[in-house]
Amino acid sequence: MIYTIVYGLTIGAILYFISIGLSLTFGTMRVINFAHTITYTIGVYVLITLVNFLKWYFPLGAILAILAVIPISYLIERFIIRRLYGESLDYTFIATFAVALIGVDVIKWIWGVRPLPISDPIGKYLTFWGLSLPIYRILIVMIAILLFLALNIFFKKTIVGKIVVAALEDKDGVRCLGINVDKYFSIVFVLGSALAALGGVLYAPISSVHPYMGLSVLLLSFAVVIVGGMGNLNGTFLSAFGLGMVMSLTARYWSQGAETMVFIVMAIVLIFRPIDI
């Protein structure tokens, strides 16, 4: 049972990393961002290149992978997303999906279609009371909780965070105060993408790496965002860990049904609390 809980918390943490960006992008810009898959996957592939081929240390590779995602996500924001402000959701959806398609194809072009392996960088187990838990998974959960605290401080104490929170509530109101909202939106977008890359980088060693890996994870994190409430940061945190637990509990009894269970939960949430977007 302890294993199941740890497993669920790990998945919850990963989902949290990826969902924050989606939730923020949607809350501020009203853009459903399919291009998130790309920043996530590119981060992982950069990490693999650095760690497997250049034999760098994992933490250094991870940091560089996240940094590499920042300019890419800025370009996506500048040339695609910024043109979509105020458009109907269908077009933003299709345009970002197109970006995702292009990105997947670029990855296939550079790295090939075959899944690439990457090993657990710590590989040690924490043993107590007759249990042995992989330290790496515990580390992921710790990072997620630290990140949650850090983001809370960021959004409550810093001026950038306060502007973003205000823009989540009322974008036009913030613009009326003479603040260049677009600039902060691109900061939010880049931040979200970097966090998605962080999620990808941390998840890569305990999952398989292939060009389409982003799509399935993205669907799960959409479910997280919908269950937690669009643009609601604390809700995202809770629903990420909740759905992570749902996944691991389902997987314990019925291993193939884990992802489906998440969507069933999402459907139930939508029935009782439909979101008008």
Next chain:
Amino acid sequence: MKDHGIISSLLIAGGFLLITPILSIHRVTDFMIFCIFAMSFDLLYGYMGRLSFGHMLFLGTGAYGCGLFIKYISGNPLLGILVGIAVTGLLGMLLGLIIVRTTGACFALINLAFNHIGFFLVLSPLRNITRGEDGFGVSASKLGLLNFGSRPIIFGFVLLCVMLVFYLLKKLTSSPYGIMIRSIKEDETRVRFLGYNTFLYKWLTFVLAGSIAGLAGTLTALNYNYVNPNAMDVNSNVGVVFACLIGGAGNLYGALIGGVTYMIISNFLPIYIYRWEMFLGFSLLIIVFRFRTGVWGYIQRGWEYLGKRKEVPRSVKKEAI
């Protein structure tokens, strides 16, 4: 000129017959099935303004419904098609109760979620019946002249289905019902304010679009004599969205043109361009940013332009008199 459904569906049949010698009978059958699917999607997206990213669910359900019926119960292909459509309609009725309440991105995502669930269901829990990834063969028995093993017969049957679906949708979309769903696209709150039960109309449209997609699915199953989970593949949804957009959403002719264009692109382009997914991505971007009305929009504009040029001298004459 008043557009009679019968004449235009005959013209469309003529168009398909015309491209048959250039391409091949196999391909054109595929194209027509895809066009039925694109028209059903267009009813949902183009006319009612609800973008679904999980329309393949209905195609797959139709294919599996028909395939399983033929495999386990009876070999009658017509009954198989009816069962396929009925199953899809039933699924649409049930899911519609949930899905139709949402709009915009939620609608797209919840459809995607259900499509995912469906794909998963046929892949593993129902493995004993559906044979999982391997799929199963569908061999319909002969029914008089209607022998689905022979190419020209299935071609003719699918052609008949395209004409029927087009005629039906043409009639429906130019009826008051069609105006209703178009007004729901424009502004649902106002329609509700006028006292109409928008939920009912949206639900009906959802069920109808689902059932027609189911018809496309049953035809796919009979055409290939084979069903596998690819019929329900979540990633194939891009194709139909692309088809609708390139042809011009909100128009049946647009859906047909888009369907044929998409099929030509996906059939022939991979031979010449290896990176065709990238091509698809870039063309979607171009459509979204520059080319929103699609091919049919341009044809329509050109038509109007020609019409105006003819009319201008006449009005001048009248004034002169």
